[in-house]
Structures are given as structure tokens and as C-alpha cells.
Amino acid sequence: MLVLLPLVLLPLASAFSIHIATNLTARKLLHQRSPGLALHNFQDINYHANIDLGGQSFTVLIDTGSADLWVAGNVANSTDTGQRAQGRYAQKNVEGPVKTADLHFGDYRVPDQAFLQVQPDDSHLENFGTLGLGPSSGSSFHNLLTPPAADPVLYRLFHQNITAPNYFTILLGREKDPTDRFTGTLTVGEIIGQYRSILAQPRLNITKLPDDVDGDQHLQVLLDEEGIIGPDGEPIPLLSEVRHSGSPARPTVVFDSGFSLPQVPRSVADAIYGKFAGAQYVSINGIGSVWILPCRHEVNVSFRFGGRVYPIHPLDMTMCVGLLVVLVGCLLMVSYRQPEDLGLGMLSNNTIRGERACIGTFQPFTFERGSQPSFDMVLGMAFMRNVYTLFDYGDFVPDSVEDLREEPYVQLLSLTDPVEAHTDFVTVRLATRDDGDEDEDGDAPPASASSSRVHSAIVAAVAVVGVLIVLAGFFVYRARRGRGVR
Structure with missing residues (x-):
């Protein structure tokens, strides 16, 4: 499946499985x-x-x-x-x-x-x-x-x-991570040496579709029951829309490196972002409806697979709106216009309360899955940055030797240490705040009209650069989700 963000531009077990870097x-x-x-x-x-x-x-x-x-x-x-x-x-x-x-x-x-x-x-x-x-x-x-x-x-x-x-x-890799700096690696039949412990992680069987619809087969597994832990530490309810033998099952999750932002049901996105002070659900022309919230909010969510907990780095839970404006310009392949022309006026001028705005990266579905969907969520790059992932094709591959003729499966090794992730978030998102003292309810005062205009000008300049970069070669910002998303 090929995409950008849907917007796009251009989820307690008996044990934690957390990889903590000891050699930066x-x-x-x-x-x-x-x-x-x-x-x-x-x-x-x-x-x-x-x-x-x-x-x-x-x-x-x-x-x-x-x-x-x-x-x-x-x-x-x-x-x-x-x-x-x-x-x-x-x-x-x-x-x-x-x-x-x-x-x-x-x-x-x-x-x-x-x-x-x-x-x-x-x-x-x-x-x-x-x-x-x-x-x-x-x-x-x-x-x-x-x-x-x-x-x-x-x-x-x-x-x-x-x-x-x-x-x-x-x-x-995660580009703005202040402690773990690498871009990424793909291996075939090999394990990156320092992550060999992935072979000891639970095997999550890939759920197979019937032969008559196997053209929509994805690398998909079942989420644990109560498998999404929200910012309040409580499970987020999610009833699967995928039918197995006529009965509701545990939610089915697709892992997709071609999706910039994960796609989740609206109820999940609401539960993740809706309770934060200043959060708003807004509609963006040509994009759809998304959650935005003040960038100062640290959003902590974890997923459970195979009895293990996989925390998501808070830097992966939100994205600065300035980048969103750039990406929208890239998506539309137009010269930068005023944000109001793109339906982004409120976004480019911070939140309605004058705070620096970020967009929630786990978005409600922006495409139709049909009357009989084969999956409940798509966990794209914002999730996959938090795990080292092994996809074993097993008997997907014809004529394999007998020892390899097993059910295809996925293994996940957690890479996110919540303590380090919190420090990273403070360094990246809070160290540069310039909006003054907080008021009694913890919200910063509205920015002045002057600072708002300066902010908009900076966003516009960044957007122009972004469009030029895309026009110079990043075709992928026009790419949109593949097979299961049509």
C-alpha cells in the first residue's frame, strides 16, 4: 500500500519488551x-x-x-x-x-x-x-x-x-530524535546484529484471506484484547469490523511502511486526542477531518501484541502543523497560497487559543474500506518507528523447503524506552517554547497579533521551500495508499 499520510501529503501485559540503547x-x-x-x-x-x-x-x-x-x-x-x-x-x-x-x-x-x-x-x-x-x-x-x-x-x-x-x-529511524540517530535499514534473510533478540519475541500469525479475495492480502495480524492503551492509562474500546467465521474477532491490524500516518477508526482517534485541553477536530480542504492540539501536550499511547506492550514515542503521536502546511502544498503541487485558501487559516495561526498547533498522527480513516473490510487499522510509519519488525513469509512462498512451510508471521521488538522518550519530547517540543508563563489551567496565553503574523510568514517561507523540494524530485508525496485502500 502506497501513500503518504492520509492527509497526506505531500497500541498491560505480563512483561515489557523494551529495547534501551546503551551505545549511542x-x-x-x-x-x-x-x-x-x-x-x-x-x-x-x-x-x-x-x-x-x-x-x-x-x-x-x-x-x-x-x-x-x-x-x-x-x-x-x-x-x-x-x-x-x-x-x-x-x-x-x-x-x-x-x-x-x-x-x-x-x-x-x-x-x-x-x-x-x-x-x-x-x-x-x-x-x-x-x-x-x-x-x-x-x-x-x-x-x-x-x-x-x-x-x-x-x-x-x-x-x-x-x-x-x-x-x-x-x-x-526518527529524524528529530535527539538520542537515537539513524535513517533505516531493510534486510532479507538477515538480522541486524544488535537486534537478534527479535527472534525470541512472540510470533504473531498473519491472518490469511480466502482465496477469492486474496488480492487484498496484507501483512496483517490480530491485536490483543484491550490492545490499545490510551493517554489516561485505560484501554480504548475497539470492536472489530472484520468477520471471522461469522463472529466479531480481535481487531485486525495491517503493518504498512508505505503509510506515513496510521489510520484508525474515528472512535480511537477521539479517545487518543479528544480529552486534551485545546484539542479540536477540524476539516481541511482536500484532506478531510483531523485532530489538532497544542504541541506542548505529550501524548502517550501503547499497543499490545502477543502479550507484549509496545509504547509509542510521543514525538510520533503528533506532528507540527507547519510541516502539515508544507505537505498540503506539496500534495496539491501548487505554489504557496495563503493558508485560508487551503482551509488552513486557523492551523497556520496556531490553535484557536493561540498556541503552537500540532496534528494528531493517528487519524480517522480517510478512505472507504468497503462493506466487508479485511482490517480495522493500518499502522504505518508513525507506529513502525517504534519497533524493529520481522516479516516471515513462510508458506506464502511456493516451493519452499519443508522446514520453511509454516504459517507466515510477524515479530516485533520494541525500541522505545518511555523514560528516554519523555526526555526526548521535552527537548524537542518544550525547550523552544516562547509563549510565556502558563495560566491557572495550564494553558499558555494567546499569542499576540504581531507574533501570529511572524509565525504565518515563517510557515509560508517553509512551505515554499517544501514545494520546491517536492518539485525537484520527491514524487512520493503524490503517492496514495495502495491495494487495500482503493
């Missing part, structure tokens, strides 16, 4: 010496990598929610299969000839890899694309070709060494 230097250099493919983090809203396809360099979004490799632009050293296909995405489909070419990325090499060659346009900039890592049942051209050429990149790599484990791992 090692963490900072992690991406430089780890096996696999180094990921580049842009503003915590996409993670991309450099690949070589047919002797040409492309920048691709790393997307666990789709299965195909596609690039925009002509790949000279490639072979046309004579087939055409269309990749289905919520906002913009991609289509074109299916070709094959030699693929090199990181330590990995795949000869004659099938891919979709897309005509460049304003939405799909030349030399950019997407590397899908999802199950092959979601591929747009898997059934058009003969194996092994028909197989997605991951499957080709798994088959190169059939005795090796059928798993890949993803580690995502």
Missing part, C-alpha cells in the same frame, strides 16, 4: 555498517532507497503494502514481455508495459526482474518508483508471466537460497 555511537552509525539496504528518511513521511535497474539509478519508496516494483521513465537495458498491467492505488493508478531487467540494490542482486515501466508525469516523476514488499497475491502482473520472472523481488531473493529463512526485516 553504535546506534548513530547503525545504517552505515548494517547488512542489507540503507533507507533514507525524509521528514519522517517517507523512507526510500536507491536501486539500480538495467544499469540506471532509481529512487524507490519502500512499501510493505504492495507487491510490485514499478519505476517512472524508460529503462534502456530491459526486455519487453509483451504484457501490460495496471497497479491499483487509491488516488492514482500506475500502468504501462511489463518489462524485465537486472536489479541491484544494497547487497542483493536479481537477474531479469519483472517490473512495471510507467510514463513519467506530474504525479510520477522520472527516475522514481516503488519497491513493493507485500504478498505476491497482490501483484498486478504476477499471473501474466511464467515463474520465476513473474515473482516479486522478495520471492526471487528467497528462491536464490531456498534453505535460508523466508523473512525480511525493517528498521525505521
Whole structure:
């Protein structure tokens, strides 16, 4: 599934499983010496990598929610299969000839890899694309070709060494984290050394869809009962809309590295953000309805999977509105206009009470899931930055050796220490406050008209820079959710 934020621009167990960094230097250099493919983090809203396809360099979004490799632009050293296909995405489909070419990325090499060659346009900039890592049942051209050429990149790599484990791992960095500085890493059949304890974490079985709808199969698991712990320390009620054998089940959660902001039911978003002083649920033109709240609020939420608790870093629970304005401009691909023209006037002028505004990152769904949804939540980058994730494909991969023919599963290793995360939040969000003493109810006084105008001018300047960056090459801000989100 490919996206930005939906807005987008462009969840107590018997034991905690918390990874506490003891060697900051090692963490900072992690991406430089780890096996696999180094990921580049842009503003915590996409993670991309450099690949070589047919002797040409492309920048691709790393997307666990789709299965195909596609690039925009002509790949000279490639072979046309004579087939055409269309990749289905919520906002913009991609289509074109299916070709094959030699693929090199990181330590990995795949000869004659099938891919979709897309005509460049304003939405799909030349030399950019997407590397899908999802199950092959979601591929747009898997059934058009003969194996092994028909197989997605991951499957080709798994088959190169059939005795090796059928798993890949993803580690995502946090750009403004003052203590843990790394961008990200993707590995296939390997574990990043200092995180080997992930192999001892609970195995969360991937829930499989029936064959007649397996085109919507995602990397999805069941959340524990009372699996979302809200800011008040109490479970947030959530009744699954996914039906298993005709009965309500535990909520089904999709892990998707192509989604900037997690997507949750409205009731969950309300429970997370609605009780904070100054919080508002607002509608943004071209985007939808979202929660905003003063940036000074530290929002603490945890998720439970397999009896383990996974705390979310408070820096991942909210995003500064200034970045939102930039992203909206990027999404619309227009020169910066006054915030009022985009329905952002109140946002750019702080909150209604004059405080610096942030947007809640766990947003109500901005797309239709249909009358029979196959999942209840999509946990994207804002969640995945808090865990080191292993996806084992098991018997998703045909012709695996007998020892590998097991049910596909996910393992999560928590990376967030709540104590350190609190200190990080204070350093990043509160150390730069300039809005004076708080009043009796803990709210800062409204900003003056002068400071408001200065703030708006700064936001406008930042927005212009953001749009120029996008126009220079970050095609992904136009990308929108893939398969399960159409």
C-alpha cells in the first residue's frame, strides 16, 4: 500500500519488551555498517532507497503494502514481455508495459526482474518508483508471466537460497530524535546484529484471506484484547469490523511502511486526542477531518501484541502543523497560497487559543474500506518507528523447503524506552517554547497579533521551500495508499 499520510501529503501485559540503547555511537552509525539496504528518511513521511535497474539509478519508496516494483521513465537495458498491467492505488493508478531487467540494490542482486515501466508525469516523476514488499497475491502482473520472472523481488531473493529463512526485516529511524540517530535499514534473510533478540519475541500469525479475495492480502495480524492503551492509562474500546467465521474477532491490524500516518477508526482517534485541553477536530480542504492540539501536550499511547506492550514515542503521536502546511502544498503541487485558501487559516495561526498547533498522527480513516473490510487499522510509519519488525513469509512462498512451510508471521521488538522518550519530547517540543508563563489551567496565553503574523510568514517561507523540494524530485508525496485502500 502506497501513500503518504492520509492527509497526506505531500497500541498491560505480563512483561515489557523494551529495547534501551546503551551505545549511542553504535546506534548513530547503525545504517552505515548494517547488512542489507540503507533507507533514507525524509521528514519522517517517507523512507526510500536507491536501486539500480538495467544499469540506471532509481529512487524507490519502500512499501510493505504492495507487491510490485514499478519505476517512472524508460529503462534502456530491459526486455519487453509483451504484457501490460495496471497497479491499483487509491488516488492514482500506475500502468504501462511489463518489462524485465537486472536489479541491484544494497547487497542483493536479481537477474531479469519483472517490473512495471510507467510514463513519467506530474504525479510520477522520472527516475522514481516503488519497491513493493507485500504478498505476491497482490501483484498486478504476477499471473501474466511464467515463474520465476513473474515473482516479486522478495520471492526471487528467497528462491536464490531456498534453505535460508523466508523473512525480511525493517528498521525505521526518527529524524528529530535527539538520542537515537539513524535513517533505516531493510534486510532479507538477515538480522541486524544488535537486534537478534527479535527472534525470541512472540510470533504473531498473519491472518490469511480466502482465496477469492486474496488480492487484498496484507501483512496483517490480530491485536490483543484491550490492545490499545490510551493517554489516561485505560484501554480504548475497539470492536472489530472484520468477520471471522461469522463472529466479531480481535481487531485486525495491517503493518504498512508505505503509510506515513496510521489510520484508525474515528472512535480511537477521539479517545487518543479528544480529552486534551485545546484539542479540536477540524476539516481541511482536500484532506478531510483531523485532530489538532497544542504541541506542548505529550501524548502517550501503547499497543499490545502477543502479550507484549509496545509504547509509542510521543514525538510520533503528533506532528507540527507547519510541516502539515508544507505537505498540503506539496500534495496539491501548487505554489504557496495563503493558508485560508487551503482551509488552513486557523492551523497556520496556531490553535484557536493561540498556541503552537500540532496534528494528531493517528487519524480517522480517510478512505472507504468497503462493506466487508479485511482490517480495522493500518499502522504505518508513525507506529513502525517504534519497533524493529520481522516479516516471515513462510508458506506464502511456493516451493519452499519443508522446514520453511509454516504459517507466515510477524515479530516485533520494541525500541522505545518511555523514560528516554519523555526526555526526548521535552527537548524537542518544550525547550523552544516562547509563549510565556502558563495560566491557572495550564494553558499558555494567546499569542499576540504581531507574533501570529511572524509565525504565518515563517510557515509560508517553509512551505515554499517544501514545494520546491517536492518539485525537484520527491514524487512520493503524490503517492496514495495502495491495494487495500482503493
